[in-house]
Amino acid sequence: MSRFEEVKNLISGLEDDFHKFYDKGNKAAGTRVRNGMNEAKKLAQEIRKEITDIKNSGK
Known part of the structure; x- marks a missing residue:
């Protein structure tokens, strides 16, 4: 879930500039x-x- 946090932080960091x-x-x-x-x-x-790699490695 840390990747999700990265996305959230990136987008929220742009809010003022938006x-x-x-x-x-x-x-x-x-x-x-x-x-x-x-x-x-x-x-x-x-x-x-990364998600595709994880999905395919489980097969």
Whole structure:
């Protein structure tokens, strides 16, 4: 479950930048959100691979 916590922490850490970008139009915050979402994408892919490996090793 620590991987799940990593995802939650990453997304919650971007919350202020989401508000700055969408509510205030801060373009630098938008860049930080994009970079953070790219990290979330990479982390999600790693988790998917890990789950697949665990599932397949049980057969």
